[in-house]
Amino acid sequence: MTQTFEDRLHTLSEASVHQHFDAFLDIDWDHPDFAVDPRDERWVLPLSDPLGRHPWYRGLSQDEQIRIGIYRQANVTKVGLQFEQILIAGLMMYANKLPNGSAEFRYATHEATEECHHTQMFQEFVNCSGQDVPGGSRFFRTVGPVLPLAARVVPYGFFYGVLAGEEPIDHMQKAILRGSGEMHPLLRRIMQIHVAEEARHIGFAHEYLKDRAPKLRRHDRLLLSMAVPVIMRWLCDEILVPSARARRDMGLPKQVVKDLYWDRPESRKVLRDLFGDVRMLAEETGMMNPVSRRVWRLLKIDGRPSRHRGEVASAAA
Numbered sequence: 001m002t003q004t005f006e007d008r009l010h011t012l013s014e015a016s017v018h019q020h021f022d023a024f025l026d027i028d029w030d031h032p033d034f035a036v037d038p039r040d041e042r043w044v045l046p047l048s049d050p051l052g053r054h055p056w057y058r059g060l061s062q063d064e065q066i067r068i069g070i071y072r073q074a075n076v077t078k079v080g081l082q083f084e085q086i087l088i089a090g091l092m093m094y095a096n097k098l099p100n101g102s103a104e105f106r107y108a109t110h111e112a113t114e115e116c117h118h119t120q121m122f123q124e125f126v127n128c129s130g131q132d133v134p135g136g137s138r139f140f141r142t143v144g145p146v147l148p149l150a151a152r153v154v155p156y157g158f159f160y161g162v163l164a165g166e167e168p169i170d171h172m173q174k175a176i177l178r179g180s181g182e183m184h185p186l187l188r189r190i191m192q193i194h195v196a197e198e199a200r201h202i203g204f205a206h207e208y209l210k211d212r213a214p215k216l217r218r219h220d221r222l223l224l225s226m227a228v229p230v231i232m233r234w235l236c237d238e239i240l241v242p243s244a245r246a247r248r249d250m251g252l253p254k255q256v257v258k259d260l261y262w263d264r265p266e267s268r269k270v271l272r273d274l275f276g277d278v279r280m281l282a283e284e285t286g287m288m289n290p291v292s293r294r295v296w297r298l299l300k301i302d303g304r305p306s307r308h309r310g311e312v313a314s315a316a317a
């Protein structure tokens with residue numbers, strides 16, 4: 001029997017009921033193992049982090065590596081949190097116009113609930129880190145409050161935007177968790193919780209976009225197909241590229257920033273690999289055409305689509 005969109009949402013909703021996390025019940029913030037010590041060498045960025053393996057960073061004194069390491073982790077967490085705030089507000093805008101009996105209403109609300117817990121968990125981590133981090137760029141923080149309106153006006157574009165935020169963070173967190181380096185247990189706990197719930201959120205965005213794709217009007221599809229790579233690249237940069245203020249606070253030299261985002265061939269590969277799953281989805285939802293492919297290529301996020309969701313990219317460029 002083939003599953004309908006409603007069936008899949010029901011499965012996701014049931015999973016949310018039976019497996020979910022609470023920022024304060026499931027993390028013992030006062031546990032001595034979770035205390036953040038600014039001399040703890042486990043804050044040195046792992047090799048799975050592009051900055052962590054850059055020669056400039058590796059050449060710094062351990063104290064500096066730790067200082068930058070805590071700041072970087074706290075700032076990425078803060079951007080994730082700001083992104084989730086937009087998502088929660090957008091989900092409410094979207095749910096607000098759904099009819100009685102809608103399966104989407106229930107799942108969207110489960111997701112918003114989970115994201116609320118994530119924002120609490122992330123903020124608590126930032127507070128514990130002792131870093132007064134700004135999160136995203138000034139531009140992102142300025143336009144952030146109006147982005148949820150997109151969920152009402154162009155929900156299709158909005159849910160692609162959701163993936164633009166969720167995929168890079170999820171991809172990065174999974175790479176770090178898979179890595180061999182020793183990491184601080186508090187950060188590990190947060191990432192494990194996040195990755196577990198994110199799988200459902202990303203699943204929902206994929207299901208929604210696949211369900212709606214055939215219902216798009218021709219010219220809407222063409223416009224969206226060109227907007228999708230732009231949304232992907234913009235939001236990915238907001239999350240991964242340190243803002244001007246963050247660069248100043250960390251003392252990152254200009255050349256290092258250029259190398260990492262995204263001049264060096266190795267960095268280009270990191271960037272391309274982030275979007276394998278989204279390229280697969282773009283193929284499946286009719287978002288790939290000769291014009292949009294050029295946009296993907298111009299923005300340097302083209303490449304082979306994943307064969308299945310969560311496929312780990314090969315080491316070969």
Ligand SMILES: [Fe+2]
Binds near residue numbers: 115118198
């Ligand atoms: Fe989240």
Ligand SMILES: [Fe+2]
Binds near residue numbers: 115197198201202
């Ligand atoms: Fe999420």
